[in-house]
Amino acid sequence: MKAAFFVLILTLVFVIVSLSFSQASFANNSWNNYHWARTSNPFTLKLGDNLSGTWDPYLVTTSSDWSQSTVLDTTIVSGTQNPRRCRPTSGRVEVCSYRYGNNGWLGMAQIWISGSHITKGVMKVNDTYFNTAKYNTSSWRNIVMCQEVGHTLGLDHQDENFTNPNLGTCMDYTDNPSGPLSNEHPNQHDYDMLGSIYAHLDGFTSVQSGTQQFPFGRSLAALVKEIDFESRSEWGKELRNNGRVALFERDFGGNNKVFTFVIWAHE
Secondary structure: OHHHHHHHHHHHHHHHHHHHHHHHHOOOOEOOOOEEOOOOOOEEEEEEEEOOOOOHHHHHHHHHHHOOOOOEEEEEEEOOOOOOOOOOOOOOEEEEEEOOOOOOEEEEEEEEEEOOEEEEEEEEEEHHHHOOOOOOOHHHHHHHHHHHHHHHHOEOOOEOOOOOOOOOOOOEOOOOOOOOOOOOOOOHHHHHHHHHHOOOOOOOOOOOOOOOOOOOOHHHHHHHHOOOOOOHHHOOEEEEEOOOEEEEEEEOOOOEEEEEEEEEOOO
16 A cells, blocks of 8 residues: 555656656747847837738738737738748848748748847748648648747747647647647747847847848848858758758858748648
8 A cells, every 4th residue: 555655656746847847848938039139118020021812811810919929019011022032121021922842841930140139030931832731721821920920039939849739829839730729829928938038128229110221241241142041951050850840050150140940841
């Protein structure tokens, strides 16, 4: 009897400790504390709409979701890019959709970094896969749009194990975005994390408020402009890749980098 009771106690302790480690591992989903420089909160980040009409309602939902944060708002503006090329614009995020081909990625987010500050961002959704039966659903469109914009704000995933139960956030990777729980929108933890990332203020801004430009590594601007960041060969060093999501770093020196987050398609 005593032995059985002792085994029960050990089992309970193991479960509690395991849960504690699991929760702690997702307690911080900041993307290395990269953030947009700004002099006040809440600040407004422009999302350039370079999307097909099919995607527009999902961008509206995502913009509304992230604007519930207490430290930032997002606003949708006219895009400036050819969606096929989808080049970044200083001080804002360009959002693009196109049939990018059977290149393996479903969605992509890229941020340009100078020091610890985001200077511009791009996110893309690949209609080659979203036009297939598996991905042509509102739940998949919502989670990818929400997650990739979340990356451009400075957030990482809360969880990258697609077989785990859904956490109820678009920053949780899953094979079943509709749930239960639904992973189509941010959760309170995401908003809390943004509050932590943007708790301090900067002495300057990297967010576009008019026509000002924030060159990415002034001496590197011409070189960077010629790089095809759609190509995996240009993404640089692979930092992590579990076959479902991946992160790459292209380091240009002088604290100038481009990070690429990728969601791989699985048919």
